[in-house]
Amino acid sequence: MKKFLSGDEAFAEGVRLACPEVISAYPITPQTVVVEKLSEMVENGSLDAEFIHVESEHSALSCAIGASAAGVRTFTATSSQGLLYMAEGLVYASGGRFPIVMMNANRATALPWNIYGDQRDSLALLDTGWIQSYAENAQEALDLALMAYYIAEHRDVSTPYMANLDGFILTHTYENVDIPAPEQAKEYLPPYETNNRFDFEHPVNMGFSAGPETNIIFKYKEHRAFDRARGVIAEAEDRFAQVFGRRYTGLLDTYLTEDAEYVIITLGTIAGLCRNIADELREQGIKAGVIRIRYLRPFPNDEIAAAVRNAKAVGVLEKDISFGNAGTVYANVTSALQWGGITAPAYNFIGGLGGRDISADDIRDVFTKVQTGTDRLNWIGVSR
Amino acid sequence: MNASALDKNEYFYGHKACAGCGGSLAVRAALKVLGERAVAVLPAGCMSAVGFNFPQLCFGNNAIISMFAGTASMLTGVEAGLRRYARRKGYKDFHAVGFAGDGGTADIGIQALSGAIDRGDDILYICYDNEAYMNTGIQKSGLTPYGARTTTTPAGANIHGNIRPKKNMFEIVAAHDIPYAATATVGYINDFINKVEKASKIRGTKYIHVIAPCPTGWGIPVSDTVEVAREIADCGLWYLAEYENGEYRLTRDPKEFTSAEAYLRRQGRFKHLTDEDIATIIDSRDRKWERIRKEWK
Numbered sequence: 001m002k003k004f005l006s007g008d009e010a011f012a013e014g015v016r017l018a019c020p021e022v023i024s025a026y027p028i029t030p031q032t033v034v035v036e037k038l039s040e041m042v043e044n045g046s047l048d049a050e051f052i053h054v055e056s057e058h059s060a061l062s063c064a065i066g067a068s069a070a071g072v073r074t075f076t077a078t079s080s081q082g083l084l085y086m087a088e089g090l091v092y093a094s095g096g097r098f099p100i101v102m103m104n105a106n107r108a109t110a111l112p113w114n115i116y117g118d119q120r121d122s123l124a125l126l127d128t129g130w131i132q133s134y135a136e137n138a139q140e141a142l143d144l145a146l147m148a149y150y151i152a153e154h155r156d157v158s159t160p161y162m163a164n165l166d167g168f169i170l171t172h173t174y175e176n177v178d179i180p181a182p183e184q185a186k187e188y189l190p191p192y193e194t195n196n197r198f199d200f201e202h203p204v205n206m207g208f209s210a211g212p213e214t215n216i217i218f219k220y221k222e223h224r225a226f227d228r229a230r231g232v233i234a235e236a237e238d239r240f241a242q243v244f245g246r247r248y249t250g251l252l253d254t255y256l257t258e259d260a261e262y263v264i265i266t267l268g269t270i271a272g273l274c275r276n277i278a279d280e281l282r283e284q285g286i287k288a289g290v291i292r293i294r295y296l297r298p299f300p301n302d303e304i305a306a307a308v309r310n311a312k313a314v315g316v317l318e319k320d321i322s323f324g325n326a327g328t329v330y331a332n333v334t335s336a337l338q339w340g341g342i343t344a345p346a347y348n349f350i351g352g353l354g355g356r357d358i359s360a361d362d363i364r365d366v367f368t369k370v371q372t373g374t375d376r377l378n379w380i381g382v383s384r
Numbered sequence: 385m386n387a388s389a390l391d392k393n394e395y396f397y398g399h400k401a402c403a404g405c406g407g408s409l410a411v412r413a414a415l416k417v418l419g420e421r422a423v424a425v426l427p428a429g430c431m432s433a434v435g436f437n438f439p440q441l442c443f444g445n446n447a448i449i450s451m452f453a454g455t456a457s458m459l460t461g462v463e464a465g466l467r468r469y470a471r472r473k474g475y476k477d478f479h480a481v482g483f484a485g486d487g488g489t490a491d492i493g494i495q496a497l498s499g500a501i502d503r504g505d506d507i508l509y510i511c512y513d514n515e516a517y518m519n520t521g522i523q524k525s526g527l528t529p530y531g532a533r534t535t536t537t538p539a540g541a542n543i544h545g546n547i548r549p550k551k552n553m554f555e556i557v558a559a560h561d562i563p564y565a566a567t568a569t570v571g572y573i574n575d576f577i578n579k580v581e582k583a584s585k586i587r588g589t590k591y592i593h594v595i596a597p598c599p600t601g602w603g604i605p606v607s608d609t610v611e612v613a614r615e616i617a618d619c620g621l622w623y624l625a626e627y628e629n630g631e632y633r634l635t636r637d638p639k640e641f642t643s644a645e646a647y648l649r650r651q652g653r654f655k656h657l658t659d660e661d662i663a664t665i666i667d668s669r670d671r672k673w674e675r676i677r678k679e680w681k
Contacts, residue, residue: 021468022461050464054457055499062454062496066461069448071469088451198423198446205441207449214438
């Protein structure tokens, strides 16, 4: 069934199809539409779940952890300051291997206050042990909601999953979206079964302490789960294509990179405009290409290195800055390039903070600078 | 119900609590009342620090450490999750019970507790009150009493320990119009276990606030825990009460108080108090009881 939906609404439809049993959430712009839709679904009976009106984001995640420990599928959603307020719970959920799925509406972080989209919230929490995906459009948002549970709950992974949607640009923009039938979703995603839960026959102590002797072993196991998640993501997408007929491309999405000499690497909604400009440059005989990173964790190290093997230079365009260094995506990409033996220079372009528009001209300028060479770190639209 | 009739099974044993620990006594007794179908949630604090050291895990029932501020919110999730899981698997009869210390309850966890009571979640929240952050080395909490010396309220010539009275958690909780709230002390263990049993049969949110002396933090011999826990109620510096159906009720109404001064003087944390300080404490006690006797049944 096709419907005209915003990114938030599409994600809520995906959650409905995934049938979580406990939803705990606290409102924050621009996430609110998701929790409003889910509340309506619970009210009208199209979703059989407990909707818990928690008193904070910290409690939203704390509640989801408790419910997950009881053995049921859970969902929460947040954004920006709310995500930061949850930060303690993020490491808690991942360390406990609770496969909670959370939607995060990417939004700027205070100060100064700003409700518009950038990616500083989720990127600041990249190291908290959550799988992180970044959607480009509403259809992908819906589909990722289903795949998120498939991947997070897979026994080889058992790791929480944060699905990121660009605030307003994706969360509040309407597109035609195909909503799968519940029977199809059921075929794709079986009910949640786990041993990582309370058990009255064999009681368990969870969320325990592990001292200096054993702590690193638990962390190593978490890391290994991310390595396995690479294969599980591929499996989730293969199964998805079989059941729903839509195919996704793994940890990243490449465009004209085969023979590309100048490649922009980015994430989220801005990738579409980058592809348009790449087309334009191709018409002028410039071999331009675009990589859209779909998963920041696990990170597509080998895939990026392979996709830029013919590049003369690379630009990383992101809505984030790690003060005192460069963009977080850039730091990750350059590490992948170094490891992959890529010696082409890589330049960082910071833009779109606090929702500032990144125009077609801005992207043309980025491509130009990548061709001619520029500073290591470049701020779009900021005159010094 | 009295202590001799309790479940012979142990649900909290092999832990590393200090000798004479009042908190571990409260947890042990409450779990014996609630039985093997209790799922315990404990935040960071003494009882989680002594009970959950992998691979030495000390709860015989299902148990989990929550985030420090998240006892009540995790209880909410546990209860909702178990209810759903039970519906699918066809079992019932479980209790979601929290054991949080005074700091975990009155300070960092009060927001989550308030939220859970507001939602009416079907959980039992037990605050074991040892009157300071004992796990981290005796720092002042919102439930540290007036005059007590802690490592962050040192008793010197200028300031005689903690200058603020205990936060009134029992009445703060009751003001939410909670279905059931009670105060208790490990010194009157039968009273405590009866309140736990009563709470376990009431639907909605239940709160029990139990005084649990800490010999290390209070400066008392490890053999005196129960005696001191009894004395705090006998001398009127604590009271045993219930809140139910919108009304407060004393469950113990001493005709005469024993000496509050004797209660204070036997503890290292109050050793520095002047006669004036003690008079202030007694005056505050008397005003409290005057109000209790006037307004409660």
